Amino acid sequence: xxxxxxxxxxxxxxxxxxxxxxxxxxxxxxxxxxxxxxxxxxxxxxxxxxxxxxxxxxxxxxxxxxxxxxxxxxxxxxxxxxxxxxxxxxxxxxxxxxxxxxxxxxxxxxxxxxxxxxxxxxxxxxxxxxxxxxxxxxxxxxxxxxxxxxxxxxxxxxxxxxxxxxx
Amino acid sequence: xxxxxxxxxxxxxxxxxxxxxxxxxxxxxxxxxxxxxxxxxxxxxxxxxxxxxxxxxxxxxxxxxxxxxxxxxxxxxxxxxxxxxxxxxxxxxxxxxxxxxxxxxxxx
Amino acid sequence: xxxxxxxxxxxxxxxxxxxxxxxxxxxxxxxxxxxxxxxxxxxxxxxxxxxxxxxxxxxxxxxxxxxxxxxxxxxxxxxxxxxxxxxxxxxxxxxxxxxxxxxxxxxxxxxxxxxxxxxxxxxxxxxxxxxxxxxxxxxxxxxxxxxxxxxxxxxxxxxxxxxxxxxxxxxxxxxxxxxxxxxxxxxxxxxxxxxxxxxxxxxxxxxxxxxxxxxxxxxxxxxxxxxxxxxxxxxxxxxxxxxxxxxxxxxxxxxxxxxxxxxxxxxxxxxxxxxxxxxxxxxxxxxxxxxxxxxxxxxxxxxxxxxxxxxxxxxxxxxxxxxxxxxxxxxxxxxxxxxxxxxxxxxxxxxxxxxxxxxxxxxxxxxxxxxxxxxxxxxxxxxxxxxxxxxxxxxxxxxxxxxxxxxxxxxxxxxxxxxxxxxxxxxxxxxxxxxxxxxxxxxxxxxxxxxxxxxxxxxxxxxxxxxxxxxxxxxxxxxxxxxxxxxxxxxxxxxxxxxxxxxxxxxxxxxxxxxxxxxxxxxxxxxxxxxxxxxxxxxxxxxxxxxxxxxxxxxxxxxxxxxxxxxxxxxxxxxxxxxxxxxxxxxxxxxxxxxxxxxxxxxxxxxxxxxxxxxxxxxxxxxxxxxxxxxxxxxxxxxxxxxxxxxxxxxxxxxxxxxxxxxxxxx
Numbered sequence: 001x002x003x004x005x006x007x008x009x010x011x012x013x014x015x016x017x018x019x020x021x022x023x024x025x026x027x028x029x030x031x032x033x034x035x036x037x038x039x040x041x042x043x044x045x046x047x048x049x050x051x052x053x054x055x056x057x058x059x060x061x062x063x064x065x066x067x068x069x070x071x072x073x074x075x076x077x078x079x080x081x082x083x084x085x086x087x088x089x090x091x092x093x094x095x096x097x098x099x100x101x102x103x104x105x106x107x108x109x110x111x112x113x114x115x116x117x118x119x120x121x122x123x124x125x126x127x128x129x130x131x132x133x134x135x136x137x138x139x140x141x142x143x144x145x146x147x148x149x150x151x152x153x154x155x156x157x158x159x160x161x162x163x164x165x166x167x
Numbered sequence: 168x169x170x171x172x173x174x175x176x177x178x179x180x181x182x183x184x185x186x187x188x189x190x191x192x193x194x195x196x197x198x199x200x201x202x203x204x205x206x207x208x209x210x211x212x213x214x215x216x217x218x219x220x221x222x223x224x225x226x227x228x229x230x231x232x233x234x235x236x237x238x239x240x241x242x243x244x245x246x247x248x249x250x251x252x253x254x255x256x257x258x259x260x261x262x263x264x265x266x267x268x269x270x271x272x273x274x275x
Numbered sequence: 276x277x278x279x280x281x282x283x284x285x286x287x288x289x290x291x292x293x294x295x296x297x298x299x300x301x302x303x304x305x306x307x308x309x310x311x312x313x314x315x316x317x318x319x320x321x322x323x324x325x326x327x328x329x330x331x332x333x334x335x336x337x338x339x340x341x342x343x344x345x346x347x348x349x350x351x352x353x354x355x356x357x358x359x360x361x362x363x364x365x366x367x368x369x370x371x372x373x374x375x376x377x378x379x380x381x382x383x384x385x386x387x388x389x390x391x392x393x394x395x396x397x398x399x400x401x402x403x404x405x406x407x408x409x410x411x412x413x414x415x416x417x418x419x420x421x422x423x424x425x426x427x428x429x430x431x432x433x434x435x436x437x438x439x440x441x442x443x444x445x446x447x448x449x450x451x452x453x454x455x456x457x458x459x460x461x462x463x464x465x466x467x468x469x470x471x472x473x474x475x476x477x478x479x480x481x482x483x484x485x486x487x488x489x490x491x492x493x494x495x496x497x498x499x500x501x502x503x504x505x506x507x508x509x510x511x512x513x514x515x516x517x518x519x520x521x522x523x524x525x526x527x528x529x530x531x532x533x534x535x536x537x538x539x540x541x542x543x544x545x546x547x548x549x550x551x552x553x554x555x556x557x558x559x560x561x562x563x564x565x566x567x568x569x570x571x572x573x574x575x576x577x578x579x580x581x582x583x584x585x586x587x588x589x590x591x592x593x594x595x596x597x598x599x600x601x602x603x604x605x606x607x608x609x610x611x612x613x614x615x616x617x618x619x620x621x622x623x624x625x626x627x628x629x630x631x632x633x634x635x636x637x638x639x640x641x642x643x644x645x646x647x648x649x650x651x652x653x654x655x656x657x658x659x660x661x662x663x664x665x666x667x668x669x670x671x672x673x674x675x676x677x678x679x680x681x682x683x684x685x686x687x688x689x690x691x692x693x694x695x696x697x698x699x700x701x702x703x704x705x706x707x708x709x710x711x712x713x714x715x716x717x718x719x720x721x722x723x724x725x726x727x728x729x730x731x732x733x734x735x736x737x738x739x740x741x742x743x744x745x746x747x748x749x750x751x752x753x754x755x756x757x758x759x760x761x762x763x764x765x766x767x768x769x770x771x772x773x774x775x776x777x778x779x780x781x782x783x784x785x786x787x788x789x790x791x792x793x794x795x796x797x798x799x800x801x802x803x804x805x806x807x808x809x810x811x812x813x814x815x816x817x818x819x820x821x822x823x824x825x826x827x828x829x830x831x832x833x834x835x836x837x838x839x840x841x842x843x844x845x846x847x848x849x850x851x852x853x854x855x856x857x858x859x860x861x862x863x864x865x866x867x868x869x870x871x872x873x874x875x876x877x878x879x880x881x882x883x884x885x886x887x888x889x890x891x892x893x894x895x896x897x898x899x900x901x902x903x904x905x906x907x908x909x910x911x912x913x914x915x916x917x918x919x920x921x922x923x924x925x926x927x928x929x930x931x932x933x934x935x936x937x938x939x940x941x942x
Binding site: 005042043058066070141156 | 188190224237245250253254
């Protein structure tokens, strides 16, 4: 085990824990704004994880789009829909318990599957910059999804405007 | 096992995020909170894709497919968030509430 | 020649159809058709009889009900000595009674309908007599039962008549049920033996060579007793005797024909036909004898106190049928059948004379009669002779046949039954002549004191009104309430019946006097004829003498009390009540029926309410309940739906990934 591995591992654990803190906090806190901000933290953590996974372009995109745009949108929505403060933020006990069971059950089964599957790991994990290649792929192999994505975004935009319009 | 960090760690981590998001989607009462949780689930899935992009033997020419997938996930997530929040706002306008358990017009 | 028998019973059937479909509106034509048909049958019956006497026999049939790929129950007739004898009896009596009815039923609005059903009855009875197997006889058995119902209820608008008809039918139904089970049992036994049959001849063979007992004699005994059940019903033996007295609601000629001479004899005839079967299981014969003997004395006691002249005759019939059963049950086929033969004639004569009296003075109540011997000499004489025949006074026919029965009972060793039979001789003579003396002796008091016309016409009037008013569908043959030629207002002098009624009386007198002598003809005697081998007449002087003495004593006592009025009748009130109310049997039966039927109905009702409705309602409630439950799933809350989705996803994952992981499931 080289020192690289050690540092790499430490970095992973640090960022992972950060992300998890954000994630847990997000689902457990009662305050909406706090919840959104904690998600911001989580998403930021995810961006760093992308970096560790040699997805440099993706990390930036994550920050720009997710954190920068989507979360801002969420915050706007939270501001626009103020709840009475005394209303319960979390579901009743039974439902929470059931949700917990489902989530934990899912986690266990998925993990078990993942761990026991014999993946065909490659001998050389990816370790390059990706921007150029992503660009080439987007206009090459993935041009169709690319175009469809644009259509999707257009449709979403129009739909959102129409739905949210004042009568 | 803890070190060196390998693909399994990332996979477990991503699944954990997904599970947390799932819990949030089922247990929160605020509609926006549910949407936030869903965003978290998207991210979990995206991390899975990226992990496979890095560590898996992939067909020639599609080495970064996982990362591209993650990009599209983000795109779709954006669209979804936009429309979803538009709906939430519209519902708020009508019902003055965004508690999911109070929006039950389709009851019975 | 013998195959003319088919024509014998076809003629009345044709008459029935003709009258029923074509000529119901024309009473005269209907009666003409009916009488012609039965006259033709009579002639042919005599021809068949002659043929059989000369040795001819016939068994013919055709397959009718298919019961298997190559087997079929036949519908067949059998012409032998027994059936030939019965053919003559039935056609003779039927013919005379149909002629008599021209006078008796004149003016009745249902005249054509009456003859229509009489023809149907004649057809059924002749078919019954000719039947070669149990199936055929059962068909005609039911046929005569239906005709009895139709004819008893001729004046159906009168409630008592309708009730009586229903009672007759239902009571005999009980017997018929046992009969049918007996038939099925025999069919099963013979089927097990390999060749299912209901043929009398075949059954006799199987009985005689012992094959029938293969499954145990108990089974055959039960079958025989069940067959006898039918006879108990049809021949009005105890305990199914209750319908015959009530059946007197029908017109008197009907009573004469059906309930004296022919239909009620069907039971006796059945036992006679199945006699080889009965012979192999003596227990069954004993049952027959016991019931017959008991019924004889039982009915005679009730006849002692009856005040309706027809009722006296009815009890007499039941009692004499008991005698016939006693004869058969004692093992003497000849004795029982011979009494059947003689009884048909003198009992028909008795009923017709009673009808003559009723027709003349308009009442059936003995207490309103008296002194009629001056006004109705023919009726007086004929009833006297017939009554003597019934009582068993030699040399009249009844003596010979009754004596044979008594001798058979004596020699069979059953002391109690013999004693009953002898006592019954006394009782029979007594009640018969009580009726005779009350009717013809003493002073004529002018009949009923009512100002209405006689019973017959009064009822006819009422019925005609009802018929025209409410039952437009009934073919009331052009009759209004006009009193017919024979009715007399009370107070006027009664006179003898018209010739059309008196002549049959005189004709019937002949066999009443002489038919007994057939027993004495040696090689041509009744016994020889029936059994095919000559048999000396069994005359036991002790028994015969004793019966004559008892009969004379009975007549004498009746004379003293009712004829010369020299003695007051002994009255033991509680005993009288018991007898007058027919031992309360009708009431007991009604009570039992009430309890059983009501209890059964209650049970069924509760079952329907709780179980059936419960199930149906339950299904309904189940559906509604499921609906309510499922409804809660549709909460309208998206989060709940999401929960379900993810939960389902979890389950799928368990099955597709986890279980294979753990090694469970198909490899």
